[in-house]
Amino acid sequence: MMTWLAHHRHALIATLARMGKTPFATLFAIIAIGVALSLPAGLFVLLHNVTRLAGNLPARPEISVFMHQDAHDTDIAAMRQRLQARPDLAGFRFVPRAQALAALSEQAGMSDLTAGLNNNPLPDAWIITPAQADAQNMARIAADIRGWPQVAQVQDDSQWAQRLTALLGLGRDLVLMLAILLGAALVAVSGNTIRLQILTRREEIEVSRLIGATDRYIRRPFLYFGVVQGLFGGLTAWLIVAVSVLLLDLQASKLAALYASRFHLLGLGLTEALVLLATAAALGWLGAYLAVSRSLRLIEPR
Numbered sequence: 131m132m133t134w135l136a137h138h139r140h141a142l143i144a145t146l147a148r149m150g151k152t153p154f155a156t157l158f159a160i161i162a163i164g165v166a167l168s169l170p171a172g173l174f175v176l177l178h179n180v181t182r183l184a185g186n187l188p189a190r191p192e193i194s195v196f197m198h199q200d201a202h203d204t205d206i207a208a209m210r211q212r213l214q215a216r217p218d219l220a221g222f223r224f225v226p227r228a229q230a231l232a233a234l235s236e237q238a239g240m241s242d243l244t245a246g247l248n249n250n251p252l253p254d255a256w257i258i259t260p261a262q263a264d265a266q267n268m269a270r271i272a273a274d275i276r277g278w279p280q281v282a283q284v285q286d287d288s289q290w291a292q293r294l295t296a297l298l299g300l301g302r303d304l305v306l307m308l309a310i311l312l313g314a315a316l317v318a319v320s321g322n323t324i325r326l327q328i329l330t331r332r333e334e335i336e337v338s339r340l341i342g343a344t345d346r347y348i349r350r351p352f353l354y355f356g357v358v359q360g361l362f363g364g365l366t367a368w369l370i371v372a373v374s375v376l377l378l379d380l381q382a383s384k385l386a387a388l389y390a391s392r393f394h395l396l397g398l399g400l401t402e403a404l405v406l407l408a409t410a411a412a413l414g415w416l417g418a419y420l421a422v423s424r425s426l427r428l429i430e431p432r
Contacts, residue, residue, distance in 0.1 A: 155323075156359070159319060159320075159323050159359060159363075160359060160362045160363050160366055161366060162319055162363075163316055163319060163320070163359065163360065163362075163363025163364075163366070163367075163410065163414075164362075164363045164364070164365075164366025164367045164369075164370060165366075165367075165370070166312045166315055166316055166319075166363075166367075167312065167316065167363060167364060167366075167367035167406065167409075167410055168366075168367040168370040168371055168374075169308060169312060170305055170308045170309035170312055171367055171368070171371050171398065171402075171406055172370075172371050172374060173301070173304070173305045173308060174305050174398075174402070175371055175375060175395075175396070175397055175398060177298065177301045177302065177305060178396065179395050179396060180298070180301070181298060182393075182396070183393060191259075191260070191268055191286070191287045192257055192258060192259055192286075192287050193257075193258040193259075193260065193268060193271060193272055193275070193284065193285070193286045193287070194255060194256070194257060194258075194284070194285045194286075194287075195209075195255060195256040195257075195258060195275055195281060195283075195284050196253045196254075196255050196281075196282050196283045196284075196285075197209070197253050197254040197255065197256075197280050197281065197282060198253065198280045198281075198282045199253055199282075200280075201253070201254055201280040205279065205280040206224065206254060208279070209256065209278070209280070209281075210224070212278060213256065213258065216271075217261075218260060218261050218262070218267065218271060219258060219259065219260060219261060219271070220259045220260060220261040221258075221259045222256055222257065222258040222259065223256070223257050224254070224255075224256055225254070225255040225256070225257060226254055227250050227252045227253055227254050227255075228250065230252045230255060231250050231252050253282060258271070258275075264295075265295070268286045268287075269286065271286075272284045272285075272286045313409070313413050316360070316363070316410070316413045316414070316417065317413050317416050317417035317420070318417065319417070320356045320359060320360060320413065320414045320416075320417030320418055320421075321417035321418065321420055321421035322421070323355075323356075323359065324352050324355060324356060324417065324418045324421040324422060325421045325425060327352065327355070328352070328421070328422065328425040329425075348422075349419070349422045349423070352418050352421075352422045353415055353418050353419060353422070355418060356414040356415050356416075356417055356418025356419070357411045357414050357415045357418070358414075359414050360410040360411045360412070360413055360414020360415065360417075361407060361410060361411045361414070363410050363414070364406050364407040364408075364409065364410025364411065365407065367406060367410065368398060368403050368406055368407070371397060371398055372397050372398070375395050375396070375397040376397075378395055379394055379395040382394070382395050
């Protein structure tokens, strides 16, 4: 066990020393990896904040129910009892026709029009707020209420929720596709860096094989190089996203204040940051493993 740990410690120290001998090449590779990873990470943060903003909107999807003109107080009382008995409603309120006409009269340019009316053409209405604002639940509630007595028309506001859900789903798919593409690019960058190192150390690898070194022993320092390079690239991506969120939050807070809101942008949390670092390290290891495995098959001791 101690020998195994000593081998790994030696490989890690040799990797860090090799990085120190080529600081500029190592720095440029880390920056390239960090920029590539910061794009999907930044889009993930943007999508997360848009989802939070949509959830904090004061307006919630509602269902408007309009009664027949000949509906009486008994019909309204029966309607109230039916609504109170439904556990899938977060709340409801009754809007009498007189109140609706008064609100219409207060709107600009409508006072003269309503003053000339002999009768109130507006029906009594109910404004219903479902407990769950997803489109399927709202459509089900609206379909049930349409069959109730003295109900003339039912309108639901689920269209904007459907559009928002579709846009957020599209955003998640785009983030996933971009993450896959840039992850493949990270593997290629890491593999190309490792391949160049193998070419410069070809004679050393041949001598190691002649004295009995196994492929696992030869591969180990290169794998550490890929992991460390990917880990530093992930840390660079986290810094890029954190600084970007900090700068953008200043303007976002000012914009939210104009709408009497205290909305702030949130960056990557601890879990998301750890996932980013682990993914970067794993992709770096994968690129190094593929490059070393292919190169070792092509190198034979002379």
